[in-house]
Amino acid sequence: MTALLALIRKDILLFFGDRRALILTILMPIVLGAFFGYIFGGSPKEDAGKIDVALVMQDDSTIARNIGAALKNDASLNVIELNVDDARQKVLKGKLSAAIVIPTGFGDASIKGLFGAGAKPEIALYYDPSQTAVLQMTKGLLTQHAMQVVTAELAGGETGKKFVADSLAELEAKVASHSENKALRNVLSSVKELQIENSKPALSASAPAASGLTLPFVTRDEAMISGPARYNGYAHSFAGMSVQFILFMGIDAGISLLLARRLGLWNRLLAAPVSLSSILAARAASCTLIAFALLCIIFIVAGLVFEVRITGDLLGFLGVGLCFAIMTATFGLLIAAFGKTPEAARSMAIFATLIMVMLGGAWVPSFIFPQWMQTATLFVPTRWAVDGFDAMTWRGLGIDVALESMIVQIAFALLFGSLAIWKFRREAERI
Amino acid sequence: MSDVILGVNRVSKSFGDRCAVDAVSFQIKRGQTLGLIGPNGAGKSTTVSMICGLLRPDHGEISINGQPVVGGDNTVKKMIGLVPQDLAIYDELSARENLKLFGALYGLKGAVLKTRCDAVLVLVNLEDRAADKPSGFSGGMKRRLNIAAALLHEPQLLILDEPTVGVDPQSRNAIFDSLEILKDRGCSLIYTSHYMEEVERLADQIVVIDHGRVVADESPAMLYQRLPAQAALTVDFSVAPGADIVAAMGLQPGVKCVQMQDHQLKIALAHADHGLGVLQWLVAQGLPPVHYATAKANLEDIFLTLTGRSLRD
Incomplete structure (x- = not known):
């Protein structure tokens, strides 16, 4: 028993004796836990990350404007108004998660669409194919706001009044011959x-939505990929x-230099x-050569086994890979x-x-980060590497x-290299 | 061309407040072997590092073939072969790959590099293990490969910093055979070691260094002259001699000191030749020894005499 206790005591003393390892052992789970907790919603009082969405307003109707305003006021969305070309480009490049295009004539058509009368207006929804969850969420929010706005307009807005008046007049002419029109006229x-x-001031603010109505629009979802590319989650x-x-291989290369210094090889x-x-x-x-070769091998395997394709520029892919290898x-x-x-050095590295990999979006895509973190990670080299590879593989960019x-990445490489040479010199x- | 291949002139080096090397001076002539001896921390490795340009002296000058040693001067570096105290070989590369790497560092390539690799492998008796990785070598074989890596470019000055640490006697002999071949070929050597018998076997000149200072710089023969006693005679008797005999013994020619312990006399002699006279005198006194032994003084004794402490302190 004495021996057992002595051995246990020895292990505990050794563990707590290595202060640096101890700090890292404690710090690592705290930092990682805090990070993931934060990006996945955090505590109830914290603001969740917003989805970056472009809004293209091609219709100037009250309904369109109100939908736009509702989207902009939504706490889950960060809405930027753009023209359609800019919106498509930004989604294509992964700068925005989705773009909503409210087409010309949407206001009138949506009221009619509510009753199934005439063709429903089509809202184009461009989205990043790597963010399908975001697409569903954006569609849900769009539907919620559109229904509220359209039904509110129907219940008291000018567009709604005009639609009802016109429709009643039209039905009055036909009601004698068609019994079903009579029911519609009653509605x-x-x-x-x-x-x-609702035109009375006290009640106009809370118009109830009509039941039995249909969605006043349809969406056309379009994944934003350049050329013939197809999204592949493995990419x-x-x-x-x-x-x-x-x-990690780069870390080993650095550690091997430290070992060489310790073993006398460095002086030799x-x-x-x-x-x-x-x-x-x-x-x-x-x-650099080893890193680049490893990268090529990994992507060859990814291509052969998981159908990851370089649908963008091959030279661009090789360039991104080479620059990443230099940075490594x-x-x-x-x-x-x-x-x-x-x-x-190994522990710290x-x-x-x-941390770099986590912030670079290698574990979870950076789009789910809060906005400030997405901006901050632009100062992390791995973010540019991951984005570069994404752009050249499934995004199919140029x-x-x-x-x-x-x-x-080369700028980071110059920074790292200059600091290292300065320290070595x-x-x-000094000696 | 000067006869001096290495000149070290009043070189000093401090690390913080600690003075590691203090105004050290010595020279090596072409083809000579210099033994650099001293206990741990005496300043041997610091001196070697400065000669190789790995450390910059705070004061003083070092020159090789008349050219000052300045860090980064490749001309001077090419004249030196360094066998560091720590094994400076890559365990993951084969012996030949290791040699090709170090040869290439000295500008060797192609057929010349191959020829030199073969030659040094033969010299250190590793030709049949050329394709093997050092990870499977014994300590002695690794040391030999370590030496071979320093010989590829045929340096004019070979510096061996404790090259036999942790080596079995057989490998040590193999290393010495190689070094003696080099010495015969006219290569100048600096040999630092704790092992006095190694230095005595190779060195033409010995520099004794202690606390960063040179305490002796002479040929081995001249160093022995510094000893008050060149040899020791130990004599065992069946009956312990009396005090009068011990006192009279101290007055005999060549006797420097006599110590009596039980039935044994320990006699320090000015020279080993005096031993026979002492034994004859004892027999004449009716005290025939039952056993006697002589021992020659060694560098360990010299270091003790010069510094008052052991080399292994």
């Missing part, structure tokens, strides 16, 4: 009475996991007629430069990588989008 007469009641997950595990290399810059450049180059290599150098021991991702000067 419309009731609606007209309701309109008269995003492979992009995310590639980014994560290749970054420096004793040879090669400069520090050459050694660092060689490390960065080898790491310089990230490894940064770890080697600033890490004090391999053990401590894994923590930093997991080289211009790839270039954005490449430029940002500073240490070299």
